[in-house]
Amino acid sequence: MKQKPGQPPILPDPAAAVEPHSHRFFRNTACRYFPCHQGVAPEEFNCLFCYCPLYFLKDCGGTPDMSRGIKDCTPCVKPHAAGGYDRVLARLKREFEKMRQATKKSPGSEPQGDSSPR
Secondary structure: OOOOOOOOOOOOOOOOOOOOOHHHOOOOOOOOOOOOOOOOOHHHOOOOOOOOOOOOOOOOOOOOEEEOOEEEOOOOOOOOOOOHHHHHHHHHHHHHHHHHHHHHHOOOOOOOOOOOOO
16 A cells, blocks of 8 residues: 555554564565675574674674774674574673673762753
8 A cells, every 4th residue: 555645654554463572583685785694594594683782892702703903793693593682682681780780889970960050
């Protein structure tokens, strides 16, 4: 159904079937780079973490190559293979908990709110 100019947006039918846990898996076979990593069957390849949220960690738990000080994640398939969603989220939770604990230990690190004049 095509939307006509000036009409409200066409929203998906809420009664349509939704795959259970669809927030955990996404595959974009139309991507010109798909599959961007070798070692995972295309039908199992998860594109959800196209840009790995663990990249900022020195020891991310993956198998990156370091070339001239740049982390190259091309050989890593951990976020894209089965169980990748759970591994990434578990690690993020641990890292955020470490940050919270470090913030609690640092004096004066608690946010004081905005005291600027309005």
